[in-house]
Amino acid sequence: MDFITLFFLFSAFFSASAQQIQSNVSRGSSLTPTANSTWLSHSGLYAFGFYKQGNGYAVGIFIAGIPEKTVVWTANRDGLPVPKNTTLLFASDGRLVLQMGQEQLAVVADSSGSASASMLNSGNFVIYNSKKVIIWQSFDYPTDTFLPSQRLLAGHEMFSSISETDHSTGIFRLKMQNDGNLVQYPVDTPDTAPYAYYASGTNGLGDNVTLNFAADGYLYLLNATGFNIKNLTAGGHPTEETIYLMRLDVDGIFRLYSQNLKQKGNWSIEWSSSLDKCDPKGLCGLNSFCASFDQEPDCLCIPGFEKVHPGNRTAGCERSFPEEGCNNKNGDIKYSFEEVSNTIWEDVSYSVLSVPSKESCEQACLEDCNCEAALFKDRTCSKQRLPLRYGRRTQTNPNIAFIKVSISTPTTPNGNMPKENKKEFREDILIICASFVAFGCMMLVVSGFVFYKNHFRYRKLSYDGNVELSHEFAPRSFTYSELEQVTGGFTEEVGRGSFGAVFKGAMSIGEKVVAVKRLEKVLAEGEREFQTEMKVIGRTHHKNLVRLLGYCHDGIHRLLVYEYMSNGSLADVLFTPEKQPCWDERMGIARNVAKGILYLHEECDEQIIHCDIKPHNILMDEFGCAKISDFGLAKLLKQDQTKTFTGIRGTRGYVAPEWHRKLPITVKADVYSYGIVLLEIICCRKNVDWNLPEKEAILEEWAYHCFETGDITKLLGDEEVDKKQVERMVRLAIWCIQDEPSLRPSMKKVLLMLEGTVDIPIPPSPASFLSAI
Numbered sequence: 001m002d003f004i005t006l007f008f009l010f011s012a013f014f015s016a017s018a019q020q021i022q023s024n025v026s027r028g029s030s031l032t033p034t035a036n037s038t039w040l041s042h043s044g045l046y047a048f049g050f051y052k053q054g055n056g057y058a059v060g061i062f063i064a065g066i067p068e069k070t071v072v073w074t075a076n077r078d079g080l081p082v083p084k085n086t087t088l089l090f091a092s093d094g095r096l097v098l099q100m101g102q103e104q105l106a107v108v109a110d111s112s113g114s115a116s117a118s119m120l121n122s123g124n125f126v127i128y129n130s131k132k133v134i135i136w137q138s139f140d141y142p143t144d145t146f147l148p149s150q151r152l153l154a155g156h157e158m159f160s161s162i163s164e165t166d167h168s169t170g171i172f173r174l175k176m177q178n179d180g181n182l183v184q185y186p187v188d189t190p191d192t193a194p195y196a197y198y199a200s201g202t203n204g205l206g207d208n209v210t211l212n213f214a215a216d217g218y219l220y221l222l223n224a225t226g227f228n229i230k231n232l233t234a235g236g237h238p239t240e241e242t243i244y245l246m247r248l249d250v251d252g253i254f255r256l257y258s259q260n261l262k263q264k265g266n267w268s269i270e271w272s273s274s275l276d277k278c279d280p281k282g283l284c285g286l287n288s289f290c291a292s293f294d295q296e297p298d299c300l301c302i303p304g305f306e307k308v309h310p311g312n313r314t315a316g317c318e319r320s321f322p323e324e325g326c327n328n329k330n331g332d333i334k335y336s337f338e339e340v341s342n343t344i345w346e347d348v349s350y351s352v353l354s355v356p357s358k359e360s361c362e363q364a365c366l367e368d369c370n371c372e373a374a375l376f377k378d379r380t381c382s383k384q385r386l387p388l389r390y391g392r393r394t395q396t397n398p399n400i401a402f403i404k405v406s407i408s409t410p411t412t413p414n415g416n417m418p419k420e421n422k423k424e425f426r427e428d429i430l431i432i433c434a435s436f437v438a439f440g441c442m443m444l445v446v447s448g449f450v451f452y453k454n455h456f457r458y459r460k461l462s463y464d465g466n467v468e469l470s471h472e473f474a475p476r477s478f479t480y481s482e483l484e485q486v487t488g489g490f491t492e493e494v495g496r497g498s499f500g501a502v503f504k505g506a507m508s509i510g511e512k513v514v515a516v517k518r519l520e521k522v523l524a525e526g527e528r529e530f531q532t533e534m535k536v537i538g539r540t541h542h543k544n545l546v547r548l549l550g551y552c553h554d555g556i557h558r559l560l561v562y563e564y565m566s567n568g569s570l571a572d573v574l575f576t577p578e579k580q581p582c583w584d585e586r587m588g589i590a591r592n593v594a595k596g597i598l599y600l601h602e603e604c605d606e607q608i609i610h611c612d613i614k615p616h617n618i619l620m621d622e623f624g625c626a627k628i629s630d631f632g633l634a635k636l637l638k639q640d641q642t643k644t645f646t647g648i649r650g651t652r653g654y655v656a657p658e659w660h661r662k663l664p665i666t667v668k669a670d671v672y673s674y675g676i677v678l679l680e681i682i683c684c685r686k687n688v689d690w691n692l693p694e695k696e697a698i699l700e701e702w703a704y705h706c707f708e709t710g711d712i713t714k715l716l717g718d719e720e721v722d723k724k725q726v727e728r729m730v731r732l733a734i735w736c737i738q739d740e741p742s743l744r745p746s747m748k749k750v751l752l753m754l755e756g757t758v759d760i761p762i763p764p765s766p767a768s769f770l771s772a773i
């Protein structure tokens with residue numbers, strides 16, 4: 001591209017502005033949101049620096065030389081906007097940091113030892129060492145936008161933004177896979193075909209395939225030897241006065257845009273990865289499906305459901321009326337079916353039948369208490385549990401989905417009213433709701449009786465060894481031989497926990513990889529307790545909890561089937577020197593774990609005290625997101641198991657002191673364990689390590705000693721971290737490990753403190769309360 005021309009073109013735009021072209025930046029330079037807010041590229045087209053975001057500012061790169069300033073890169077995109085009095089400093093140690101006064105808010109580029117930086121005409125912000133070698137560049141950390149001359153390397157991905165104005169990580173991703181395929185998925189899904197909604201189809205054409213972008217709008221894939229294996233766009237567009245960019249848009253589609261600089265126009269779309277805006281999976285939330293009207297996608301609820309948050313389509317839909325029991329064995333049918341035709345869904349069927357007609361599919365689902373919906377196509381009937389995901393209407397596919405609805409549930413066609421009727425419909429709902437409140441009260445009385453009756457029937461069935469599961473039960477039940485097949489005869493042991501060995505396995509359907517845990521020390525009898533616990537665990541859904549997919553209760557065998565976590569446990573990550581994450585990643589893990597525990601304590605249907613929070617029970621998924629496992633299992637342990645937590649020479653490991661004092665166990669016991677884990681996360685070491693000098697061996701004591709003597713940096717070794725941040729975290733950990741449970745903060749408070757929303761007062765010595773008595 002002819003940047004000289006551009007420069008002349010744009011000098012006009014900036015003659016009135018306070019910004020200066022200063023493409024070569026030396027150490028010690030700084031920017032503020034109000035004066036000298038950016039460093040411009042030589043052409044004047046691209047700017048690096050502050051731009052307005054929400055009620056503050058963000059740091060990034062934007063195209064300054066056009067009327068509609070377009071952000072193409074954001075530093076710390078998920079961080080909060082910063083206030084007016086922030087400074088972006090190219091510090092004397094070579095790093096690029098955000099500061100407020102003397103306090104460091106964030107590291108924009110961890111480029112210690114660098115000498116200079118430059119906003120290049122390509123839109124790449126680069127940082128050089130003293131030999132003019134690039135040691136950091138924004139092109140290596142793409143956000144949602146891809147610029148000419150940028151490359152997306154194998155194993156790397158881009159993420160969409162939340163909205164046009166908020167550039168935080170959104171819900172779609174585009175990944176250049178190691179197998180050579182360029183694929184789009186929703187976030188937080190495995191890289192497997194069932195989740196993909198776009199693929200370049202170049203898998204198997206070699207390792208190290210890259211996505212490349214030429215200045216004339218040409219997007220193409222090269223294999224490792226530089227051979228062109230696929231053209232996404234035609235290229236060959238004019239380059240004079242026209243600029244291009246590719247963006248993974250908020251709606252999940254990636255598009256090539258162009259803009260003619262002379263005409264001062266807007267961006268126009270040159271190419272789209274898809275023309276159907278319903279293609280991106282996850283655009284509509286759970287229990288809703290995407291349908292396009294005049295090219296614009298809309299999310300409709302399945303029958304008997306209504307939107308959780310009207311106006312937020314990703315929030316999905318929930319049952320508009322209470323569920324009823326499933327007693328069809330008695331012959332009293334409480335359900336009917338609503339049909340949703342021409343839709344496709346994620347197939348997570350727990351049972352697939354071959355049936356002659358759609359009526360027999362309906363009947364099969366009706367007779368099965370576990371069945372909440374059925375998908376019928378070509379004489380196959382797939383029984384499913386809710387929620388239904390990734391739904392969309394298609395013209396080409398004669399699929400029919402049946403949704404089981406209560407006979408008393410008033411439904412509307414497709415679960416949604418046309419927009420004009422919405423107001424009237426709301427009033428209807430009010431009246432219906434009022435009558436339902438009255439009805440609900442009556443049901444409460446009636447259900448008392450029903451429960452009493454069921455209670456007895458349950459017992460009887462248990463005697464026959466023929467336990468019926470309740471219908472809201474989400475995880476699927478397996479027989480022992482099925483799990484034997486899934487794990488290939490329990491051959492690949494991937495771990496061993498306090499409850500028994502864990503094996504890797506693969507489901508035949510969709511080849512989903514799972515972890516199968518064989519419980520060893522659980523109560524021999526107590527089938528009902530087992531079922532009840534499974535039900536409680538199965539109802540928990542949170543991104544920081546490992547998902548229970550199924551269980552087996554077959555003869556003497558008790559097994560649990562979980563989603564497989566590819567990156568091992570937090571213990572592996574923290575205590576293996578090569579794997580240790582940096583400070584910011586570790587704080588992310590600490591927040592993830594806190595969110596998971598908070599959910600168990602306060603947000604799920606039935607409060608769950610984990611009782612065994614430790615790094616071995618915290619697993620890492622492929623994206624480095626921490627998830628808690630083994631929750632809800634404490635109640636299954638034999639009585640004596642809970643007493644086997646023994647301390648080593650005065651330490652308690654992760655176990656709160658009240659365990660030893662035979663005091664009642666509350667959620668605060670988990671807070672204690674979290675405090676110990678937090679110290680381990682801060683220091684990257686085990687809580688007890690006798691290889692260290694004696695006074696350092698017990699982490700909780702050593703940490704308090706360092707805190708008391710104001711020598712907190714000793715805890716981190718060589719790692720360079722802002723001392724204030726470390727001190728905040730150590731203070732929080734000490735609050736969590738107070739001997740007296742009531743002094744420990746709740747998990748909600750812990751999370752607020754972690755996020756910096758709440759001040760952390762100076763904690764007392766963990767044992768002070770008791771010694772004072």
Ligand SMILES: *[C@@H]1O[C@H](CO)[C@@H](O)[C@H](O)[C@H]1NC(C)=O
Nearest residue numbers: 021022023024025042118132
């Ligand atoms: C910036 O540095 C480059 C490479 O050292 C040099 O060629 C160029 O003249 C410098 N530009 C300015 C404006 O100093």
Ligand SMILES: *[C@@H]1O[C@H](CO)[C@@H](O)[C@H](O)[C@H]1NC(C)=O
Nearest residue numbers: 020022029032034035036037
């Ligand atoms: C902006 O930076 C230039 C040099 O880069 C300096 O001369 C000028 O004083 C700065 N302006 C403010 C308001 O800091």
Ligand SMILES: *[C@@H]1O[C@H](CO)[C@@H](O)[C@H](O)[C@H]1NC(C)=O
Nearest residue numbers: 083084085086100101102103
């Ligand atoms: C910066 O502004 C924030 C509020 O916007 C204030 O709380 C903070 O104390 C200020 N910091 C400095 C160093 O002036």
Ligand SMILES: *[C@@H]1O[C@H](CO)[C@@H](O)[C@H](O)[C@H]1NC(C)=O
Nearest residue numbers: 205206207223224225226227
């Ligand atoms: C790249 O593609 C060419 C042509 O298909 C092939 O000859 C070459 O081996 C490929 N390189 C790699 C590394 O796969």
Ligand SMILES: *[C@@H]1O[C@H](CO)[C@@H](O)[C@H](O)[C@H]1NC(C)=O
Nearest residue numbers: 154206207208209223224225
């Ligand atoms: C792909 O890149 C990795 C890392 O750069 C390298 O180890 C590997 O040999 C490359 N593979 C091919 C086929 O070039």
Ligand SMILES: *[C@@H]1O[C@H](CO)[C@@H](O)[C@H](O)[C@H]1NC(C)=O
Nearest residue numbers: 220228229230231234235236
């Ligand atoms: C892609 O387009 C270029 C010309 O623009 C052509 O030379 C090349 O063969 C094409 N590659 C494929 C895989 O079609």
Ligand SMILES: *[C@@H]1O[C@H](CO)[C@@H](O)[C@H](O)[C@H]1NC(C)=O
Nearest residue numbers: 067068263264265266267268
């Ligand atoms: C650019 O877009 C804005 C808002 O979408 C519109 O008001 C304006 O007319 C457009 N300008 C041109 C030149 O198309």
Ligand SMILES: *[C@@H]1O[C@H](CO)[C@@H](O)[C@H](O)[C@H]1NC(C)=O
Nearest residue numbers: 285308309312313314315316
């Ligand atoms: C919409 O709902 C999703 C899922 O519940 C939530 O993550 C997101 O923050 C919501 N968006 C808005 C704008 O409220």
